[in-house]
Amino acid sequence: MDDTNENIPVKNQTPKPPPIFIQAQLNFNNFCIKIKELTDSTGFDCKSSTNKLRLQTYSADSYRTVINYLKENNVSFHSYQSKELKAFRAVIRNLHPTTDLSFIKKELLDSGFTTRNIMPVFHKLTKTPLPIFFIDLEPGPTNADIFKITSLCYTIVKIELAHPKRDIPQCHRYHTPVLLHIRAQPLMKPNRPTITPRFTNWNKFRGILSKKTILNIKLKSPSNIDSAINKLTNDIQVAAKDSSTLRPSNNPSSNLTPELRKLLADKRRARSIWQRTRYPDDKSRYNMLSNKLKSLLKIHKNDSYKNYLQNLSLKNGSLWRKTKSILRLKEITPP
Numbered sequence: 001m002d003d004t005n006e007n008i009p010v011k012n013q014t015p016k017p018p019p020i021f022i023q024a025q026l027n028f029n030n031f032c033i034k035i036k037e038l039t040d041s042t043g044f045d046c047k048s049s050t051n052k053l054r055l056q057t058y059s060a061d062s063y064r065t066v067i068n069y070l071k072e073n074n075v076s077f078h079s080y081q082s083k084e085l086k087a088f089r090a091v092i093r094n095l096h097p098t099t100d101l102s103f104i105k106k107e108l109l110d111s112g113f114t115t116r117n118i119m120p121v122f123h124k125l126t127k128t129p130l131p132i133f134f135i136d137l138e139p140g141p142t143n144a145d146i147f148k149i150t151s152l153c154y155t156i157v158k159i160e161l162a163h164p165k166r167d168i169p170q171c172h173r174y175h176t177p178v179l180l181h182i183r184a185q186p187l188m189k190p191n192r193p194t195i196t197p198r199f200t201n202w203n204k205f206r207g208i209l210s211k212k213t214i215l216n217i218k219l220k221s222p223s224n225i226d227s228a229i230n231k232l233t234n235d236i237q238v239a240a241k242d243s244s245t246l247r248p249s250n251n252p253s254s255n256l257t258p259e260l261r262k263l264l265a266d267k268r269r270a271r272s273i274w275q276r277t278r279y280p281d282d283k284s285r286y287n288m289l290s291n292k293l294k295s296l297l298k299i300h301k302n303d304s305y306k307n308y309l310q311n312l313s314l315k316n317g318s319l320w321r322k323t324k325s326i327l328r329l330k331e332i333t334p335p
Contacts, residue, residue: 017063018080020055022070028053038065087116087136088143093158097129104133107152112145114138134162195240204243209235260300263293 028048035044035055042058057063070077095104101118108115114137121132137143147159212235218224256264267289274282312319 016058020077020079022053023076038069089162090135091160091162092133094131095133095155095157099153103153196244200244205239208239267293
């Protein structure tokens with residue numbers, strides 16, 4: 001078994017050069033004789049069509065020799081870029097946008113890197129220049145050493161490999177989408193600290209503070225200064241509290257009990273899950289929570305209205321205002 005495996009030839013994994021497409025009219029016999037002289041022992045292949053000839057070489061040296069021959073004789077042709085001739089692309093960050101490209105090229109050449117092209121980068125929307133440059137280096141075995149450079153053109157820079165495009169692959173017909181559910185709450189921005197979370201009448205605040213402020217006090221010792229500061233702070237807090245009114249709540253769910261608020265959140269979450277998945281089980285759970293919430297809200301509304309009627313009084317005029325609103329004739333607007 002071992003002798004048999006040793007006699008199996010190992011396939012060469014070297015990629016072949018790209019094909020060459022020739023559009024010019026030529027004598028095929030003379031052409032093949034010339035190409036045979038230019039290529040090495042790996043040989044070549046040809047494939048003819050109605051308007052062009054496809055020439056395939058099998059080594060990088062043969063490919064370059066044929067390309068140079070066609071250029072020298074002004075033969076009309078086209079080909080793709082060989083992987084061995086493909087430029088090495090990198091990104092220079094933190095370099096000022098107005099830096100001269102020839103200055104960058106000279107600095108890189110002094111470091112041992114030959115540049116093929118240098119391109120500044122602009123913002124996608126505003127088209128303003130960014131401190132980023134794309135560089136294409138000529139193929140070489142030491143191109144990866146460019147990432148070790150930390151200073152260029154009197155600037156501290158960062159050189160990294162160009163990132164590929166981050167396009168999301170499209171989901172074709174026979175692909176199954178994957179839904180990812182993240183059970184996490186977003187970070188809420190804390191409220192700005194205030195003296196009192198209310199509406200303040202600043203004219204009333206100014207009048208109260210003016211009456212409480214005493215200017216003829218002693219400020220000769222540190223204890224006198226501390227006591228004056230404490231009195232002024234206390235006067236400001238009292239004036240703000242006395243001149244402020246409660247802020248009405250715009251959230252209709254703030255009057256609900258904690259149990260109803262939790263049930264409302266569960267119902268909304270179940271609806272969101274069913275809208276994404278469309279599973280019958282999720283639909284059933286959403287309907288169950290919705291019906292339960294409707295019945296409890298109806299009971300809560302009846303209890304709240306009953307409590308409101310029981311608290312009506314003649315002393316504060318609430319009973320009179322409610323009676324007036326009920327007995328008032330409402331005008332019907334004709335269509």
